[in-house]
Amino acid sequence: DSGVTQTPKHLITATGQRVTLRCSPRSGDLSVYWYQQSLDQGLQFLIQYYNGEERAKGNILERFSAQQFPDLHSELNLSSLELGDSALYFCASSVGSGGSYYEQYFGPGTRLTVT
Amino acid sequence: GESVGLHLPTLSVQEGDNSIINCAYSNSASDYFIWYKQESGKGPQFIIDIRSNMDKRQGQRVTVLLNKTVKHLSLQIAATQPGDSAVYFCAENMGGSNYKLTFGKGTLLTVNP
Numbered sequence: 001d002s003g004v005t006q007t008p009k010h011l012i013t014a015t016g017q018r019v020t021l022r023c024s025p026r027s028g029d030l031s032v033y034w035y036q037q038s039l040d041q042g043l044q045f046l047i048q049y050y051n052g053e054e055r056a057k058g059n060i061l062e063r064f065s066a067q068q069f070p071d072l073h074s075e076l077n078l079s080s081l082e083l084g085d086s087a088l089y090f091c092a093s094s095v096g097s098g099g100s101y102y103e104q105y106f107g108p109g110t111r112l113t114v115t
Numbered sequence: 116g117e118s119v120g121l122h123l124p125t126l127s128v129q130e131g132d133n134s135i136i137n138c139a140y141s142n143s144a145s146d147y148f149i150w151y152k153q154e155s156g157k158g159p160q161f162i163i164d165i166r167s168n169m170d171k172r173q174g175q176r177v178t179v180l181l182n183k184t185v186k187h188l189s190l191q192i193a194a195t196q197p198g199d200s201a202v203y204f205c206a207e208n209m210g211g212s213n214y215k216l217t218f219g220k221g222t223l224l225t226v227n228p
Contacts, residue, residue, distance in 0.1 A: 002158065043159070043218040048180065104216075106158030107159050113136050 001102070003027065004093050004107035012113045018079040021110045025072055025093030032064055032074040033094070035075060038087035049074055050096075081114045088112075116174045117166070123178075125223045134192040136222045143186060145207040149216070150179060150190045170209065171198035192224075202224045 003026035013019055025032050034046040036059075045112045047056035049068035060066075062080075080084060088111050092104040128134050139147065146167040151159035165179045165188075166171045173177050178191040188205050202223050206216040 002160070004158075045215050045217070048215070058215050092158070103164075104159050106160065108156075109158050115121060 002105040002107060003075060004091060005044075006089075006091050006107040006110050008026075008110060010113075012110045012115065013081060014115055015081055015083060017114075018019050018077065019081065019112065020113075021078070021089050021091075023093075023107060024054040024074070025075045025091075026073070026105055028074065029093035029095055029105070030072065031035050031094045031096060031104075032068055032072070033092040034060075034074070034076050035090040035092065035106075036087045037109070046076070069109030078112070083114050086114045089115055117158040123221050123223045125225065127225045127227060128195050130195060130197060130226055130228050132195055134190075134195045134199070135191045136224065137202050138190075138193075138219045138222075140188060140205065140207045140219070141196040141217070142184050142209045143183070143205060145209050148179070148181060148188055149206045150177075150188075151204045151206060151218075152201045153204065153221070154165075154198075158210060159204060195224075195226050197226045197228055200224055 005024045007022045011019055017025040024029050030051045033048045035043055036046055037043045047066050048056040051088045063079050066076045088109045090106050092106045094104045149164040152162050153159045155175040163174045163177050163179050164185040165181050170181050180189045192199055195202045202221045209213045
């Protein structure tokens with residue numbers, strides 16, 4: 001158990017809908033990272049937050065957004081869902097950010113199925 | 116983009132043998148590399164890392180080798196056990212102060228008892 005929790009574990013929704021995925025980092029970790037893992041694109045970095053502020057952006061679509069709250073949990077919002085958004089979404093957390101690398105601990109993931 | 120899943124490279128070994136998993140990375144400016152293990156139904160798990168100023172690093176039963184000349188990374192697992200069966204990913208940080216990891220395709224390791 002990495003100490004990172006994600007909810008829900010599974011999510012099934014229809015095209016055009018909006019969903020929110022939730023992540024609680026390990027105790028003491030200030031950085032949260034979101035990744036998407038799909039069969040055709042592999043594991044891709046989406047976005048990183050550090051202590052409530054956005055720090056780095058990867059291949060995140062404009063339909064997707066994220067935030068990190070004062071209690072350090074993070075939410076990934078996916079809107080106008082398309083079939084191609086079906087994937088595993090992982091959250092990871094680390095102690096720090098920027099300037100040096102801190103080991104990222106991954107949560108168990110949320111499996112999103114868009115029908 | 117690179118992919119995992121149906122077209123994953125696979126490596127099948129006998130229990131007790133040594134395993135070598137290879138990875139070609141894309142950016143000569145990458146300064147940090149990590150190997151992750153992902154078991155079925157779980158998130159990736161950190162195994163070992165190496166910085167670009169090193170060419171070898173050893174952990175418990177694992178060794179990572181870095182060849183910057185040919186942009187190649189390998190993970191050696193000694194005395195492979197059934198519990199080592201998983202997908203193994205290499206990841207590179209393409210430099211800069213924010214660590215945006217780029218993951219490789221992944222290799223499925225199957226250990227036969």
